[in-house]
Amino acid sequence: MVSGSRSASVKDVAAAAGVSLGTVSNVLNRPHRVKPDTRARVERAMVDLGFVRNESARQLRTGTSQTLGYVMLDATNPFFTDVAQGIELAAEAADLSLFLCNSNNSARREDAHVARLIQQRVQGILITPVNPHSPALEVAVQRGLPLVLVDRARHDNAFCSVSVDDVLGGWLAVMHLIERGHTRIAFIGGSMELGQVRERLEGAQRAWAESDLPPEDLVVLETEALSVREGLAAGERLAGLARHPTAAFCANDMVALGLLQQTITLGLKVPSDLAIIGFDDIDFAGAAAVPLSSVRQPRMDLGRAAARLLLDETTNGDHHHQQLVFTPEVVGRASTAPVRG
Amino acid sequence: MVSGSRSASVKDVAAAAGVSLGTVSNVLNRPHRVKPDTRARVERAMVDLGFVRNESARQLRTGTSQTLGYVMLDATNPFFTDVAQGIELAAEAADLSLFLCNSNNSARREDAHVARLIQQRVQGILITPVNPHSPALEVAVQRGLPLVLVDRARHDNAFCSVSVDDVLGGWLAVMHLIERGHTRIAFIGGSMELGQVRERLEGAQRAWAESDLPPEDLVVLETEALSVREGLAAGERLAGLARHPTAAFCANDMVALGLLQQTITLGLKVPSDLAIIGFDDIDFAGAAAVPLSSVRQPRMDLGRAAARLLLDETTNGDHHHQQLVFTPEVVGRASTAPVRG
DNA sequence: TTGTAGGCGTTATCAA
C-alpha cells in the first residue's frame, strides 16, 4: 500500500505476482480459469499494492459503464428524494452506480447535467425534466441512450415514462374541497412552465366546471416556484384579495406548508378560515401545524418502476416504450376537515 | 446525427472534416491554435456527427477526472440535502461534476459507495460518515485521495473537516430549557453509534451538571435512528414513563417533529405539557404543528466550506488539513415558549 | 498551422 505514488495498475500487480498481465485480468474477470495458487498469489499482490480497478479504462475498453444518472427537479423537495431512493434501490439491486444530479428547476442546469451524463457514457438517464420536450432529451434518444421520464409523461411514446395522473389528482383535490362546501377557492402554484402545475390546475378547473361553479370563483395565484418560501408569499397575497377564498389547493406540499404557516401567522384558523390541501403527501405533511390534507403519489414506487423500465430498455432486445401511470389518492386530514356552518 | 450506431470519435470527426485527428483535438483543447475556417469545418463535422467527448478516454489519458463525490448520511433529511446543495454550488463554480451517494446510515453502503468513488477515480471525496474512524476512509487517504469530513470532525488531523460544535449545541439546547424552568427533561435520539448523537448528549449532560440538577432527572431515550418515525415511537415511550419530563431535547428535527406530532395526538399540549427543542433548524421546523425551537447549523455554508477545503487540497501544493468548526445557535420558537406556573 | 505517433489501464483474442 504505497502512499503518494500513482495508483497500482494491473501491470504492477502482474509484476509483483510474477505473472503476466493477462492472468491478472483473468483473476479479475474469470477467476475460475486460473489455478488456485496462482490466483492466491495475484490476490495477495493486489492487496499489497492497494490495487483498485480503474473504471475509466474499463469503460473505455468494454464500451459500457456501470452507471445510471437521475436528474432530479428539486433535491430539497422530499418528494424527489423519495423517488430517488426508489431508483437507488433498483440500481443497487442491478449492481449499478447512480449519478444523482439536481437541476433545481433550471433548464440550463438540466441541459448541463444531461450533457455531462452523456459524456460519462452512462447506461441510461432518468429525468424529471423542467420541460419534457427539451431538445436535450431528444438528443439523448437519437444517440440511442435509454431515457425514462419520471413524474412526467409524453404522449408521443418517444420515451418510457412513469407518472401520476396529475389531472386526476387536481380533480380529486378540488372535488374534495367542493364536497366540503367550498364555493370559492384558490389554486396556488407555479411556475406554469411546469407541466405538473398546469395539469393539476387543469384537473382543478375540470372539477370546478363539472360542478357548475362560476369560473371566476376559482382564483389562480401563480408562484415563481414550488417552495415553502413561495407558499409564505402566496399567503400574504391571498390575504390581500378583495373576496377571500375559503379554501386553497396548492400544487405541492411545500407551497401548502408555507401557506399554512403564513395563514396561522396572520391570525387565521385552518380549516375554518381557510382550508388547505396540498399535493405529494410528503412525510412532513402529516406533521404540520395543522396536519395537511394532500394528494398522495406512490413516491418510492415511481422511482422503482422508472428504474425497472430503464433497465429493461438497456437489457431487453425487444423493449417497447411504456407509459406507466399511477393513480393518486386524496389523504384527508385536519386542514380540510369539515367545519359547521 | 446517426442513430443506432456507436457514437462518433475524434477519428470520425477528423475524417468527416478532412483533417487529422490532432487538429480535432486542438479544436477541442486549444481552439486558438487552429485557423478559423479549419475550426469551423471541424465544429461543423462535430455537430453533424453528434460528437460528444468520451470522458472515460479523457480521464484515462489525463489521469484526472472532473468529478467529486459526496456520500451523505441520510438523503431524506433536509439538513443533508441543504449541505449537498452548498457543495454542489461550489463544485459547479469549479466546473466539476458531483456524484451524490446516500449511505442511509449503513456502514456497509457507505463502504460500497467509497469503493465505487475510488474506482471512478474522483478527484476527492466529501463524506458525512457513519463512523469517522472507518478503515475505508483511511484507505482513501493512503491512496492520496483528498477526503473531507462533513458535519463530523476527527481530532487527529487525518483529514480536513467541517463541522458544528455539537457539544456546544447540546449545551445550548439544554440551557435554553433550564432557563425556562424545566427540572426534568428527556434527551431523545440515536443510535449512539452516531457521533452527532453522542456529542449532543454530552453537551446536554454538561449543562445539566453545571446547573446542579440530579443526573437521574435527565432521562435518555435512545432511538434506532434519527427519523420522524422514531420520534413518533419515542413519544409513546415518553408518555409511558412513571414521572413525566416537562421538556424534551431531540437529537435532530426529524425526531422532534415526530415527537411533536405524537404528543399532540396523545392529547397533550406543547409547550405547556411538554416543551420540545430539536437540532438542525431545517425549513420544516418553523412550519410545524407548533413552530419548533431548534439549534441552527449553517447548512449551506457547511457544504460550501467543505467543498472549498477539498478543492484547496486538490489544487494547492502546500495544503494543510484544517478543522473548521462552526458555532450553532438556538432559535427559540413556540415549542419552548415560557408558560406561567 | 497541421499531421504523426505513442501511451494511459483495461479487456479479449489467440497462441503456447
Added chain:
DNA sequence: TTGATAACGCCTACAA
C-alpha cells in the same frame, strides 16, 4: 492454465 498483443478514444509531444 498462462502469456503476448492489439485495441478502446483521447491527449500531447514533436515533427513537418
